[in-house]
Amino acid sequence: MKKMWSGRFESDSSKLLEEFNASIGFDKNLYEQDIAGSKAHAKMLGVKGIISKDDADNIITGLDVVLSEIKSKKYEFKTEDEDIHMSVEKRLSEIIGKELGGRLHTARSRNDQVALDFRLYVLKQNREIFTKICDFIDTLVEISKEHIDTLMPGYTHLQHAQPVSLAYHLMAYAFMFKRDCERLISSYERNNLSPLGSAALAGTPHRIDREFVARELGFAGVTQNAMDSVSDRDFALEILFNISVLMMHTSRLCEELILWSSQEFGFITISDTYSTGSSIMPQKKNPDVAELIRGKTGRVNGNLIALLTTMKGLPLAYNKDMQEDKEGVFDSANTALASIVILNEMTKEIKFNTKNMLNATKKGHLSATDLADYLVREKNIPFRIAHFITGKAVAFAENLNLDLSQLNANQLKQIDENLDENAMKFLDLNASKEARSSLGGTANESVKLQIKQMNEWLEITKGYFKKQG
Numbered sequence: 001m002k003k004m005w006s007g008r009f010e011s012d013s014s015k016l017l018e019e020f021n022a023s024i025g026f027d028k029n030l031y032e033q034d035i036a037g038s039k040a041h042a043k044m045l046g047v048k049g050i051i052s053k054d055d056a057d058n059i060i061t062g063l064d065v066v067l068s069e070i071k072s073k074k075y076e077f078k079t080e081d082e083d084i085h086m087s088v089e090k091r092l093s094e095i096i097g098k099e100l101g102g103r104l105h106t107a108r109s110r111n112d113q114v115a116l117d118f119r120l121y122v123l124k125q126n127r128e129i130f131t132k133i134c135d136f137i138d139t140l141v142e143i144s145k146e147h148i149d150t151l152m153p154g155y156t157h158l159q160h161a162q163p164v165s166l167a168y169h170l171m172a173y174a175f176m177f178k179r180d181c182e183r184l185i186s187s188y189e190r191n192n193l194s195p196l197g198s199a200a201l202a203g204t205p206h207r208i209d210r211e212f213v214a215r216e217l218g219f220a221g222v223t224q225n226a227m228d229s230v231s232d233r234d235f236a237l238e239i240l241f242n243i244s245v246l247m248m249h250t251s252r253l254c255e256e257l258i259l260w261s262s263q264e265f266g267f268i269t270i271s272d273t274y275s276t277g278s279s280i281m282p283q284k285k286n287p288d289v290a291e292l293i294r295g296k297t298g299r300v301n302g303n304l305i306a307l308l309t310t311m312k313g314l315p316l317a318y319n320k321d322m323q324e325d326k327e328g329v330f331d332s333a334n335t336a337l338a339s340i341v342i343l344n345e346m347t348k349e350i351k352f353n354t355k356n357m358l359n360a361t362k363k364g365h366l367s368a369t370d371l372a373d374y375l376v377r378e379k380n381i382p383f384r385i386a387h388f389i390t391g392k393a394v395a396f397a398e399n400l401n402l403d404l405s406q407l408n409a410n411q412l413k414q415i416d417e418n419l420d421e422n423a424m425k426f427l428d429l430n431a432s433k434e435a436r437s438s439l440g441g442t443a444n445e446s447v448k449l450q451i452k453q454m455n456e457w458l459e460i461t462k463g464y465f466k467k468q469g
């Protein structure tokens with residue numbers, strides 16, 4: 001078969017080359033973006049009189065036919081057509097004739113075409129992922145509202161540290177996901193510019209109107225340097241990075257869900273609908289969803305490093321290496337979407353075993369810091385000494401196989417004369433939580449404020465991309 005670029009060639013390409021070179025197997029994903037870009041470009045060519053108005057209209061109608069053929073699955077993506085750009089153009093020419101179809105590529109190159117298609121795709125996935133994260137934040141906030149009073153151990157080094165509320169713990173994740181959303185918005189705003197009209201690398205002598213095309217496609221503006229526009233893939237790297245951070249957050253949450261659903265913790269029960277069984281052990285109920293999300297995070301990180309490595313050291317402008325940019329981005333975006341959607345649905349159905357959480361707070365002397373703080377505040381004892389006295393109290397409790405919070409006034413007195421009656425109320429675990437009412441702390445009042453601020457942010461930001469049009 002004669003290639004579109006075969007003018008200067010004497011012999012046909014080898015089958016091996018054809019298969020190795022082709023990207024149609026995966027860039028067919030970009031058909032909607034490719035056709036939208038071509039329609040906007042054709043319209044602009046018509047408006048500017050670079051081709052006739054009639055020709056532009058006929059090209060656009062032809063492109064719509066191609067689009068409906070692809071959508072109805074009647075379309076054949078052929079390896080010999082190399083990539084989505086030439087596949088669409090070839091089919092267009094079959095439908096409206098070579099003479100007319102051949103006019104579409106005026107003032108355009110596949111280099112700016114692929115930069116455009118890929119950008120449109122990245123922006124679309126950016127919007128989708130953003131929306132799904134917002135939905136998940138909603139879920140976390142809803143659950144948090146119910147558990148402001150639910151006491152559980154807070155951990156450092158995975159050892160019991162200080163009592164916190166479940167709401168507080170979940171809101172910590174909500175704030176991480178909020179930043180993930182903010183990163184997506186920031187990347188979106190930076191990259192929402194049309195590269196079309198950059199042509200091969202140096203612009204074009206045709207009197208094109210790049211801003212017109214940008215407006216047609218819903219971009220906020222146009223890129224400023226054609227060589228940069230066809231050379232860089234930082235917009236793709238940004239979404240890969242944003243997804244990696246998002247998945248790192250989901251992975252940490254999933255790790256906790258896995259731990260919490262274990263027999264050792266028993267803090268949560270994951271619903272049957274989102275659990276799996278074992279082929280041999282009849283009693284098993286496994287948290288596969290959370291494990292898979294944790295696992296997929298590794299692949300997503302790999303995609304980021306892969307593209308960074310591909311781009312490193314490439315001379316300007318376009319190099320075929322850059323065809324390797326797409327599969328990782330498709331994979332990461334699909335993975336992020338699938339993960340956040342199922343995580344949201346699974347989380348909505350989680351049963352929180354608040355009794356087990358409360359029991360867990362009674363191990364590990366969680367109010368020790370409160371007791372030390374009491375000695376500092378009320379007895380004017382230097383913190384180091386207060387720390388030592390409290391340490392003795394902990395050892396005392398451990399000898400009796402008790403938790404510090406279970407000691408009585410008599411026992412306290414035996415440990416140190418400064419540990420008087422008043423010290424008792426600082427051993428109380430709920431009081432310990434309520435004492436931490438500093439801004440951002442775990443006290444009910446602070447957590448309520450966090451929830452309020454999150455709701456206000458959601459209210460303003462959730463519809464961000466809808467307002468974008």
Ligand code: ARG
Nearest residue numbers: 023083110111114318322323
């Ligand atoms: N399939 C190519 C890619 O994905 C499209 C651009 C090809 N440009 C070129 N000059 N060969 O990068």
